[in-house]
Amino acid sequence: MSAPAPIVVFAYRRPEHLRNTLATLIRCDGFADSPVVVYCDGARNPAEYDAVMATRRIAQEMLGEAAEYHFSEVNQGLSRSVIDGVTEMLTRYDRVIVIEDDLELSPGFLKYMNEALARYADVQNVFQVSGYMFDVPELAGNREALFFPVTVSWGWGTWRRAWDSFDPEAKGWEGLRSDAALRQRFNLQGAFDYATMLFRQMEGMRDSWAIRWYWTVFKASGLVVFPPVSLVHNKGFDGSGSHGRGWLRRFSGECHRYHDGDIVLPETAQFSQEQYRFMLAALRCQNGGPMARIADAVRRIFRS
Numbered sequence: 343m344s345a346p347a348p349i350v351v352f353a354y355r356r357p358e359h360l361r362n363t364l365a366t367l368i369r370c371d372g373f374a375d376s377p378v379v380v381y382c383d384g385a386r387n388p389a390e391y392d393a394v395m396a397t398r399r400i401a402q403e404m405l406g407e408a409a410e411y412h413f414s415e416v417n418q419g420l421s422r423s424v425i426d427g428v429t430e431m432l433t434r435y436d437r438v439i440v441i442e443d444d445l446e447l448s449p450g451f452l453k454y455m456n457e458a459l460a461r462y463a464d465v466q467n468v469f470q471v472s473g474y475m476f477d478v479p480e481l482a483g484n485r486e487a488l489f490f491p492v493t494v495s496w497g498w499g500t501w502r503r504a505w506d507s508f509d510p511e512a513k514g515w516e517g518l519r520s521d522a523a524l525r526q527r528f529n530l531q532g533a534f535d536y537a538t539m540l541f542r543q544m545e546g547m548r549d550s551w552a553i554r555w556y557w558t559v560f561k562a563s564g565l566v567v568f569p570p571v572s573l574v575h576n577k578g579f580d581g582s583g584s585h586g587r588g589w590l591r592r593f594s595g596e597c598h599r600y601h602d603g604d605i606v607l608p609e610t611a612q613f614s615q616e617q618y619r620f621m622l623a624a625l626r627c628q629n630g631g632p633m634a635r636i637a638d639a640v641r642r643i644f645r646s
Contacts, residue, residue, distance in 0.1 A: 344456075344460050344463075345375075346372055346375050346376040346377075346452070346456050347376070347435065347437045347438055347439045347455070347456055347459050347499060348376065348377040348378070348379055348431060348434075348435050348438055348439070349367070349373075349376050349377070349378045349379070349438075349439045349440075349441065349452075350379050350380075350381065350427055350428065350431050350438055350439065350440050350441070351363070351364070351367075351378065351379070351380045351381070351401070351441055351442075351443070352381050352382075352383075352420070352423055352424055352427065352440070352441070352442045352443065353380060353381070353382045353383075353397050353398075353401060353442075353443040354382065354383045354394065354397065354420070354443065355383075355385070355390050355393035355394045355397055356393070356397060356443055356444065357393065357396040357397045357399070357400045359443050359444045359577060360397050360400050360401060360443040361400050361404065362446060362577060363441065363442075363443050363444065363445050363446065363447070363577075364400070364401070364404045364405065365404070366445075366446050366447040366448075366449075367441065367447055367452075368404070369447075369449055370447055370448075370449055370450075370451050370452040370453075371449055371450060371452060371453045372452040372453055372456060373452060376439075376452065377410070378405055378408070378409040378410070379409065379410045379411075379412070379427075379431060380401045380405065380409055380410070380411050380412065381412045381414075381423055381427040382394070382397060382398050382401065382411070382412070382413050382414065383414050383417055383418055383419070383420070383423050384413075384414040384415050384416045384417045384418070385417060386417040397443070398411075398413055412427070419549050420549065420551070421549045421550055421551040422551075424440070424551045425508075425510060425551050428440060428500075428505060429505065429508075432500075432501075432502040432505050432506075433502075435502070436463070436501060436502045436503075437459045437463065437499060437500065437501045437502070438499060438500060439452070439455050439456075439459070439497075439498075439499040440497075440498055440499065440500075441497050442495075442496070444576060444577050445496055445497050445574050445575070445576060445577065446574070446575040446576075446577055447473070447497060447573065447574060447575075448473075448572075448573035448574070450573060450605075451473050451497065451573040451574065453604075454473065454487075454569055454573060454605050455471055455473060455497075455499050457605075457607060458471040458487065458499070458567050458607055459471055459499050459501065461607045462567060462607075462611060463501055465611050466503070467562075467563065467564055467565055467611060468489070468504075468564070468565050468566070468567060468611045469493070469500065469504040469507075469558075469559045469562065469564035469565065469566060470493050470494075470498055470499065470500050470504065470559065470564075470566040470567070471498060471499040471500070471566070471567045472493070472494040472496075472497070472498050472566050472567065472568050472569075473496070473497030473498060473499075473569065473572070473573045473574040474494045474496040474497055474498075474568075474572050474573070474574040474576075475488075475568045475569050475570065475571055475572040475573075476572075476621055476624045476625050476628060477572070477624055477628060478620050478621050478623075478624040479624075480620040481570050481617060481620055481621070482570060482571050483570070484570035485570070485605065485606045486570065486605070486606045486607075486608055487567050487568060487569055487570065487605050487606065487607050487608065488567070488568045488569075488570060488613070488614075488617055488621075489565045489566070489567060489568070489608075489611050489612060489613040490565065490566055490568055490613055490617075490618060490621055491559075491560065491563070491564065491565055491566070491613065492530060492556065492566060493552065493555055493556040493559050493566055494566065494568075495551075495552040495555075496574050496576050497573070497574035504564075507558055507562060508554070508555060508558050509554065509557070509558045509561075510551075510554055512540060512543070512544055512553075512554045512557045512558075514561065515540050515541075515544050515557060518537045518540065518541070519541070525537045527560075528540075528557075528560055530622055530625060531622055532626075533622045533625040533626045533629060534625055534626075534629050536553065536556060539553045540553050540554070540557055565611055565612075565613060567607075567611070569605050570605065
């Protein structure tokens with residue numbers, strides 16, 4: 343087993359959210375052996391200064407001198423912070439685990455992440471390990487990890503060889519406008535409107551590193567490793583963050599404290615069409631079903 347991957351924590355101005363995230367991280371199996379690096383963005387305005395400083399104090403109090411800290415003097419925004427931070431860490435290490443300040447982690451999260459990062463380090467079509475899993479009842483009893491062609495940004499890991507292909511300019515994105523079949527595949531057969539997210543990003547109406555990372559992996563026909571049940575619970579759907587809102591959508595899920603035994607990591611990285619159908623059905627449901635699709639269509643009309 344290779345050395346544990348460094349854990350990179352991105353924080354901003356939510357001290358109590360960070361306190362909860364770090365408390366669950368510290369309880370993870372293997373935490374004591376893991377390098378930890380904290381990136382904390384700067385305040386956008388004077389009104390945010392106290393919250394930003396409080397967030398930094400929480401990090402230092404809970405992690406102490408063993409962690410490494412990068413505190414920005416200016417506000418870079420989440421997208422630039424994550425891109426620059428992950429890129430910097432992957433010049434120093436060959437793999438990395440990434441969490442943000444609104445996540446609650448299962449005690450088995452780090453063990454699964456490190457084992458998967460070690461197992462698939464040289465499997466070129468695997469681009470990411472995800473700690474989050476959609477709520478798919480038909481797959482929850484599986485012992486084996488799953489492979490799907492979509493990225494997730496809540497508790498994830500990757501390798502230098504995969505991140506080197508990250509394209510922040512999202513070259514070729516315009517093709518999604520004219521190619522309906524391509525757009526349908528990118529939108530996971532209509533389960534989620536990723537294309538509009540990418541359009542808004544490239545037209546300057548959004549600030550998302552994650553949609554550009556998904557486009558990178560999609561173009562390469564890459565796969566992502568998922569646990570059969572989620573090891574991550576997103577606590578950021580309370581209106582405190584800059585992203586992640588949507589009253590029809592139910593993606594926060596439940597954090598499974600323990601999986602029933604170790605998660606088995608298949609030797610071959612390939613996804614099952616049957617499992618994929620189950621996942622797409624669950625994603626459509628978590629995305630709000632027909633009502634959310636109607637709301638999305640109305641929003642696209644008014645923004646066009």
